[in-house]
Amino acid sequence: GAGVSQSPRYKVAKRGQDVALRCDPISGHVSLFWYQQALGQGPEFLTYFQNEAQLDKSGLPSDRFFAERPEGSVSTLKIQRTQQEDSAVYLCASSLEPKTGRNQPQHFGDGTRLSIL
């Protein structure tokens, strides 16, 4: 497909387990963002990649959260030693910016709904 693809769509894990969430952005999109969306809230910024470079990780809530995009395309968000407060929808978005003008919107994937038991 032509859109942003995220997998898995749903993930259930026991507290303490490690999880890995995958994002496959739109081909050619330079920028990639990860967000955490709690129930009934807006997306909260986690981290930003421009190609393979992680330029901003200020939104990662703890050192248990780690993201990578080694070849500038697919990205993985890893959460180690999961806790119940990590339960949320994790959204990935990609954008052509800054390759093109500032009016390029982010294109979002359908998200991964993570539930920690």
Added chain:
Amino acid sequence: AQKITQTQPGMFVQEKEAVTLDCTYDTSDPSYGLFWYKQPSSGEMIFLIYQGSYDQQNATEGRYSLNFQKARKSANLVISASQLGDSAMYFCAMRESTTSGTYKYIFGTGTRLKVLA
């Protein structure tokens, strides 16, 4: 302080009527962008409309228009001729530059719109 404020947690509108969803923002970046996204119950985030801080005219996209009042720092979304399919969560978002030379998107808490038949 909230950078993006959406004061209406929920709104009702009669089918075929127009509705305005409020959004105010706060930034010191002179070159910012404002976006509106729609999130249906299925979870995907759908880009609706964009307004750049230097744009002289209000943005329009079909039934969507953005009432941009720069001095008041407001960017209200107007949906004309509401349809049942417009029932969803609506998020206002701002793109602003960061001190590290990158940029990030900040989302509001959203407004849940229900269109009544």
